[in-house]
Amino acid sequence: MASPPVQFEQDSPFPLLESALLNLLQRKERTWGYFQVKEQNNDHFLCIPSLPRLRISKSEKNYGYRAYWVNKKEPSITVQRKEKMILDIKKKREKKQKTYEILQYFDERENLQQQRVNGILANLIKVEIENNLPPAGVHEFQPIVVILRRDRSL
Numbered sequence: 001m002a003s004p005p006v007q008f009e010q011d012s013p014f015p016l017l018e019s020a021l022l023n024l025l026q027r028k029e030r031t032w033g034y035f036q037v038k039e040q041n042n043d044h045f046l047c048i049p050s051l052p053r054l055r056i057s058k059s060e061k062n063y064g065y066r067a068y069w070v071n072k073k074e075p076s077i078t079v080q081r082k083e084k085m086i087l088d089i090k091k092k093r094e095k096k097q098k099t100y101e102i103l104q105y106f107d108e109r110e111n112l113q114q115q116r117v118n119g120i121l122a123n124l125i126k127v128e129i130e131n132n133l134p135p136a137g138v139h140e141f142q143p144i145v146v147i148l149r150r151d152r153s154l
Contacts (some may be wrong), residue, residue: 014120020046021121024056025128045070051113054121063100063129067121069114074152076118078103079125086141098143100129107152122147 012018020035024046030037036047046054052071058064067077080101085094104122106115129145136142 017048017117018120018124021117021124024054025058025121025124027058046117048113048117051111051117054117056121063132065102065125067118074105076105076114077122077125078105079129088141093139095139095141096137097141100143100145102126102129102145102147103150104147105150105152 016033017035020030020033020037023030023037024044027039027044028037029039029044034049038045038047043055043057046056048054052069054067054069054076056065056067062081063079064081065077065079066075068075080103082099082101084097084099086097087093088095102122102125104118106118126145126147133143133145
């Protein structure tokens with residue numbers, strides 16, 4: 001059964017940007033309009049006039065995403081998968097709990113427009129992970145997907 005495609009909110013203030021970010025997540029080129037997604041050497045970049053290019057890498061098997069602004073060495077967004085055992089009080093048995101943490105790094109000295117794009121991209125990644133997660137097994141709780149903001153300037 002195919003998962004539903006990720007879609008942006010109808011009342012979004014930035015529908016064209018979200019559309020381009022969805023193309024970036026899905027690795028589809030978009031060579032027209034203000035926001036373009038281009039492919040170079042098997043990497044996909046979002047090109048926004050007056051901003052550096054945004055590159056995203058995606059691991060197919062474990063929902064691992066990394067988003068980089070080309071002018072930065074460290075990623076702006078990463079996804080970490082964690083597992084822990086939690087006691088199920090009703091059944092008095094331990095169950096596995098998977099958590100997907102979308103870490104959105106920000107720096108007060110960073111461009112405000114880049115921070116805004118990072119926030120939109122983090123939300124789209126969250127929706128994509130939630131839509132593509134397999135159902136929880138018998139000995140598992142439903143996985144949790146959260147966005148965490150981390151200050152890099154400290």
